[in-house]
Amino acid sequence: MNDPIVVSRLLTFVTLGFHIIMATIGVGLPIYISIAEYVGIKKKDRNYIVMAQRWTRGYTILVAVGVVTGTIIGFQLSLLWPTFMQQAGHVISLPLFMETFAFFFEAIFLGIYLYTWNRFRNPYHHWLLSIPIVLGSSASAFFITTVNAFMNTPQGFDRENGAVANVQPLVAMFNPATPSKLSHVLTTAYLTGALILAAIAAYHLMRGKTAVYYKKGLHLAMKGALVFAIATVVNGDISGKFLAVYQPEKLAAAEWHFETEERAKLLIGGILDPDEQEVKFGIEIPFALSILAFNRPSAEVIGLNEFPEELWPPLYIHYFFNLMVFIGMFLAAVSFIYFICYYVRRLQPLNPWLLRMVVAGAPLAILSIESGWIMTEVGRQPWIIRGMLTVSDAATTAEHVWEMLLLFSGLYMALAILLPLILIRLFSKKNAEAELENQGVIL
Amino acid sequence: MINDFMIMILPVFVVFVSLGVFFLWVIKSKEPYEMNAEEGKEK
Numbered sequence A: 001m002n003d004p005i006v007v008s009r010l011l012t013f014v015t016l017g018f019h020i021i022m023a024t025i026g027v028g029l030p031i032y033i034s035i036a037e038y039v040g041i042k043k044k045d046r047n048y049i050v051m052a053q054r055w056t057r058g059y060t061i062l063v064a065v066g067v068v069t070g071t072i073i074g075f076q077l078s079l080l081w082p083t084f085m086q087q088a089g090h091v092i093s094l095p096l097f098m099e100t101f102a103f104f105f106e107a108i109f110l111g112i113y114l115y116t117w118n119r120f121r122n123p124y125h126h127w128l129l130s131i132p133i134v135l136g137s138s139a140s141a142f143f144i145t146t147v148n149a150f151m152n153t154p155q156g157f158d159r160e161n162g163a164v165a166n167v168q169p170l171v172a173m174f175n176p177a178t179p180s181k182l183s184h185v186l187t188t189a190y191l192t193g194a195l196i197l198a199a200i201a202a203y204h205l206m207r208g209k210t211a212v213y214y215k216k217g218l219h220l221a222m223k224g225a226l227v228f229a230i231a232t233v234v235n236g237d238i239s240g241k242f243l244a245v246y247q248p249e250k251l252a253a254a255e256w257h258f259e260t261e262e263r264a265k266l267l268i269g270g271i272l273d274p275d276e277q278e279v280k281f282g283i284e285i286p287f288a289l290s291i292l293a294f295n296r297p298s299a300e301v302i303g304l305n306e307f308p309e310e311l312w313p314p315l316y317i318h319y320f321f322n323l324m325v326f327i328g329m330f331l332a333a334v335s336f337i338y339f340i341c342y343y344v345r346r347l348q349p350l351n352p353w354l355l356r357m358v359v360a361g362a363p364l365a366i367l368s369i370e371s372g373w374i375m376t377e378v379g380r381q382p383w384i385i386r387g388m389l390t391v392s393d394a395a396t397t398a399e400h401v402w403e404m405l406l407l408f409s410g411l412y413m414a415l416a417i418l419l420p421l422i423l424i425r426l427f428s429k430k431n432a433e434a435e436l437e438n439q440g441v442i443l
Numbered sequence B: 001m002i003n004d005f006m007i008m009i010l011p012v013f014v015v016f017v018s019l020g021v022f023f024l025w026v027i028k029s030k031e032p033y034e035m036n037a038e039e040g041k042e043k
Helices: A004-042 A046-080 A082-114 A123-128 A130-152 A169-173 A178-206 A212-246 A248-255 A288-294 A317-343 A352-378 A401-429 A432-438 B002-008 B010-028
Strands: A158-160 A163-165 A266-268 A271-273 A278-280 A283-285 A383-385
Touching (some): A004 A046, A004 A212, A004 A401, A082 A163, A130 A169, A130 A178, A130 A383, A178 A352, A178 B002, A212 B002, A248 A317, A317 A352, B002 B010
Antiparallel strands (some): A266 A283, A271 A278
16 A cells, blocks of 8 residues: 555545535536526526525635645646656646636636625626636636646657657647547536536425525526536537547447447446456447447447557446446436426426435536546546556655545545535525525515 | 547537527526516516
8 A cells, every 4th residue: 555656546536536526516606606697687686696696605615625625736746746747747837827827817706706796886797797707617627628638639749759849738738639528527517516506496495495596596507407418418429439539448448348340339337257358237239339439330449459458447437437427317317307397387396306306416416527537537547648658657656645645635524524514504594585585585 | 520520629519509508598588486486576
């Protein structure tokens, strides 16, 4: 356990696994805050204004925690992965710097937005302040995703005597992995944001709250959930096509697809016998992998046996891939059922069973984000930069990383306990009904 | 060719189109739960 490579990976896993929750919510929430305020002003409905104000307060706390974990990641990149930064730092310093700039842009306008409610004669002027927050948070996701995309399909530099030369930062940023990864990151963040807001409203409705505030909040968030769930399904298909062309070993490992063949089948679940390369108890869908990869049932999909075994990603990513897809499908189904129940008059969209599923949607969305992230990061193994630098060559050789792992794990556990407590206390101390009454709304 | 389009161009459209659809759906649709929709409206 004292192997610096293993411990460095563990520490990075713990840090990013915690940070990704804050980052996803931080990217996902601003569009709902902005649109709630806009609708509130346009329809002269204080419910939406209170919604935007309360969501902003929760969002600000999550951003504050995200700053802590984001800063830690910045340090860990240099301290735990010095060779990675030494080699790739020349190439990807632009998006890393721009990510920080985008974050500051978002944070500055968030501060102004937070403290200028009711300070403008024209309320649309205050709403305009939410636009830089939306742009800043999504731009932040864009820049950091280009760095991750670069690690999967590196380009924009030459190798001369083992050193990186002729760097073209924009070519490195706009590599083949960028569009599909960015699109997937953004739409899943918007989907997760929607489901968290919907789950909070559904929880209050389940507990017998009757204010129309919760119903409107739920409805607004479920619209986002349905639109971005469909977008995520489309993006998932695009990601499959990207992998088939640019990272066939990752797709093959995720699908336990060993032999290159036409009319390849998609595998769900199962137990693998790695020696015999046989799967038991799995569900096979004929032609589906060929369609996922190339849109044609007869298309040839490259199998793992085309690659040296030492370059295979760990095969357990199959389960994370399955989990991500299943949860994504479940979330799309829940939002679809909600609108069927809403538009078909005889059905009840606020029935307890559907509300329970909406509440379950929030933690499941986060679980899906974590699964997708594990699948894509572990699926790149053994490389940290595909085809250029392995994880084992990039890690620090320093001792005492183990103690750092304990220290930071303790910090994240403390944050994981404190953060929900602070949010619950903040919102229960001043509930929505009290705020609506303060604003002159008769309940 | 189709795959190149799907990998490099389509993802960008998916983000903008979904944002546009969401925005228009929220802005243009009738206010939900009309039974108590008047609650909260400014007089």
